[in-house]
Amino acid sequence: MNAVPPADRGRGRRAEDNALALVADLAQALASALDLSASLNLALARIIGALGAQGGAVFLLDTATRELVCRACAGPVDIIGLRIPADRGIVGRALASGQCQFVRDAARDPDFTGAIDAVTGIATRTMLGAPLLTAHGPIGVLQVINKRDGALFDEADRDLLRALAAPAALAASNAALTENLLEHARIRRELQLARRMQRSLLPMRRRGGYPVLAINRPAREISGDFYDHFDLPDGRIGFAIGDVAGKGLDAAFLMVRCASLLRFIGKEGLTPAQWLARANDDLCDTVAGGTFVCAAVGYFDPATASAVWANAGFPPVLLHGPQGTQLHRAEGPPLGIVPGMDFPQQQATLHGRSLYLFSDGVTDARDASRRTLGVDGVVALVRRHAQWRPETRLRRIVGDLRRRQLGDDTTLLMIEAAA
Numbered sequence: 001m002n003a004v005p006p007a008d009r010g011r012g013r014r015a016e017d018n019a020l021a022l023v024a025d026l027a028q029a030l031a032s033a034l035d036l037s038a039s040l041n042l043a044l045a046r047i048i049g050a051l052g053a054q055g056g057a058v059f060l061l062d063t064a065t066r067e068l069v070c071r072a073c074a075g076p077v078d079i080i081g082l083r084i085p086a087d088r089g090i091v092g093r094a095l096a097s098g099q100c101q102f103v104r105d106a107a108r109d110p111d112f113t114g115a116i117d118a119v120t121g122i123a124t125r126t127m128l129g130a131p132l133l134t135a136h137g138p139i140g141v142l143q144v145i146n147k148r149d150g151a152l153f154d155e156a157d158r159d160l161l162r163a164l165a166a167p168a169a170l171a172a173s174n175a176a177l178t179e180n181l182l183e184h185a186r187i188r189r190e191l192q193l194a195r196r197m198q199r200s201l202l203p204m205r206r207r208g209g210y211p212v213l214a215i216n217r218p219a220r221e222i223s224g225d226f227y228d229h230f231d232l233p234d235g236r237i238g239f240a241i242g243d244v245a246g247k248g249l250d251a252a253f254l255m256v257r258c259a260s261l262l263r264f265i266g267k268e269g270l271t272p273a274q275w276l277a278r279a280n281d282d283l284c285d286t287v288a289g290g291t292f293v294c295a296a297v298g299y300f301d302p303a304t305a306s307a308v309w310a311n312a313g314f315p316p317v318l319l320h321g322p323q324g325t326q327l328h329r330a331e332g333p334p335l336g337i338v339p340g341m342d343f344p345q346q347q348a349t350l351h352g353r354s355l356y357l358f359s360d361g362v363t364d365a366r367d368a369s370r371r372t373l374g375v376d377g378v379v380a381l382v383r384r385h386a387q388w389r390p391e392t393r394l395r396r397i398v399g400d401l402r403r404r405q406l407g408d409d410t411t412l413l414m415i416e417a418a419a
Contacts, residue, residue, distance in 0.1 A: 044058055048074045056145065225255070227241045227413050234269070236301045237300045240263070258335070271310075273343045305349055307349075310345050315375065320386065356378075
């Protein structure tokens, strides 16, 4: 058995020590790097230098498109943003197999496509590709090409790349997690801003027997529902209530636009039919197709206790008094679908009676068996609490609703003439 010369053993130990030191240095450098691009570029620069490679790239998996996307690169040509199918090429093979790919002659490899060479203009002769492995599977591939001195990569280069890929994978995973957390925090701030904007549009609560009471309970941070009431110079009170189709920030900002639009038009003193027709035409001109708003608007005259309103696809307006309950169903379509629509008016005198307008979040409230409240259930709630004074009545109705599962924004507006 031939013994290894002491000089060779010393060189081997020094190479191992240098490799371990490089892995340790890279891991330490990446431990505090939370920016994804900075982390990957730092790792790639160290690795290219250690292997004496002509160039390299880090590809991360886009799970939505099943593509590998270049997020960092080193070499004469910038390919950041380049996308390649995750199931093609040597890079795709490294991802699928979870094994380091060691290619001495790229041109002879059956999986070599030359797609990256076509972009860079650099011929790939020899290549190493190491998957970036995490506890949840591979998240990308670290690739280096061509030795600068023209030599081929060898097993020592392969083993070093595998060792260096581990801290790079951990850094990429941690940086991606940090990006997600920062993105969630940004979205949270935007939702809070949208919520404050929405709350600022709701009218201040009026005391002292004011005939209009309303409440809005968003199902989430922001609401697609709104209500409004305002005084006109002739003593009438304008009121509006609406529900924007959809969820999220798009619906929230449309709610802000629609609430402002209805207030602006309503203060002109147009009839409710004209009021809705003007708003409908404006929304049809400015809102993307597929989005619509259900709304009801009108005026209440305290001097005569009379109310007149028009309903655009909103749930029935409920009129309740000692003689019973009447439902006035919508006679016009939602706003923002078809321009030039008519919105018939309805009216009632409220002497001893109350008018209720409510969003479908009220009718959709569910009990423990997942049964919805429905319009009949709303009628029953109103009758159950009819003996209470207006403010107490509204609180009790809302209290009953909150004991149910509220899956949608809940808005209720009540008008009652002073006794």
